[in-house]
Amino acid sequence: MPTVIGFEGSANKLGIGIVRDGEVLSNPRHTYITPPGEGFQPRDTARHHQQHIMSILRRALDEAKLTPKDIDCVCYTKGPGMAAPLLSVAVVARTVAQLWDVPIIGVNHCIGHIEMGRQVTGAQNPTVLYVSGGNTQVIAYSQQCYRIFGETIDIAVGNCLDRFARILKLSNDPSPGYNIEQMAKKGEQYIELPYVVKGMDVSFSGLLSFIEDVAHKKLKSGKCTPADLCFSLQETIFAMLVEITERAMAHCGSSEVLIVGGVGCNMRLQEMMGKMAEERGASLCATDDRYCIDNGAMIAQAGLEMFNAGITTPLEETWVTQRYRTDEVEVVWRD
Structure with missing residues (x-):
């Protein structure tokens, strides 16, 4: 070989x-x-x-x-x-x-x-959610091509997380997204944010502007904590991603979902996607930070x-x- x-x-x-x-x-x-x-x-x-x-x-x-x-x-x-x-x-x-x-x-x-994810998890023909700092796409294979069923129409999900981490002055070590994930575990209050799904596509730029504005107003007044904002941001954007992924799975008749890209090692995203897959009688294929x-x-x-x-x-x-x-x-x- x-x-x-x-x-x-x-x-x-x-x-x-x-x-x-x-x-x-x-x-x-x-x-x-x-x-x-x-x-x-x-x-x-x-x-x-x-x-x-x-x-x-x-x-x-x-x-x-x-x-x-x-x-x-x-x-x-x-x-x-x-x-x-x-x-x-x-x-x-x-x-x-x-x-x-x-x-x-x-x-x-x-x-x-995608190929690393397929190799590591053993996934045969999954619907793929590709989420990283620069990319957000829902993908499925058909006729010698990885076809894009839905994607972000502006900024990528990882870019959204990174930019909000900068607002909170969170460390970039090991990554902004990881530190948002850890802080979100301490969140107790869900703050409603714009939920922007347009067919099979998603949009994060308006949501980011909105939560930045909330951060400037509510953090100063003590109406919420940084952890509440991180929790709310994750819950909202991951729900959007799970929705468009499920729609693609239904269209393709898929029994596997594979999450790849840097944001893919977020345990909350894996948990939400796993619940959706379980309800559909499908399986979740995910890797850790070595390969995500x-x-x-x-x-x-x-x-x-x-x-x-x-x-x-x-x-x-x-x-x-x-x-x-x-x-x-x-x-x-x-x-």
Whole structure:
């Protein structure tokens, strides 16, 4: 079986993973963390990746107990993502592929999440909820394509959580979403927020503006706590996501739901989705932060599927793109 290495750096997580025959041999990761109240800028994130990528590459090879001669293919995230971080990692992947004289494959970031989720959970043909800092989509496979049934029409769910965490000045370590999740467990009062589902699509920007306004007014007056706001935000946006996912499952006649992406390791989201699946006689497939959060192994896993199907990327086409739709990829490795 081929041994494939994957490079991921589309946002603030830099990861390199090595996969062989569905087994993850190594998967080290390093996260760029900014001070509380601040997001991460493309230039600074790219600089972080440039500073750490060689040490992460060495760790990946050492943990897998492999040398460059053992690698059959190099894969990297082609997009979507932030241009500067994507490019900084793609340059290294391209250089390594030429130095080691092996093929290279550009992988769609979302496809990486889906294929890793399918591999880890054993899901056969699930309806997929893809929720991360930059993406929110409900996806199902049909006729060699991962088709998007619904998505956000403005900002992603993870971006909504991150921006609200900045309002509360929550730490970005290990992630803003994780710290909102922990604070939400202490919430005692539900504050009604805009619930914006439009057919199969969702919208978070108006909800975010509304809760920011509530935070400025009610926190000062002592009418609610930060924990109440975190609890209310989670309950509202997760209910929206469960609704559109259930609608897609009904349309597809699906008996499995798979949650992928960084927000997917939120235990409250998994709990709500699990209850919906149980009521439908379906099963929930979910992973932990090793594979939900951006990592190199997921790029390697999707790349392995592509490599086995005879797909490689010509060197002159190993560019990156900030916009790369999930449904643009021809999924030739599935029936």
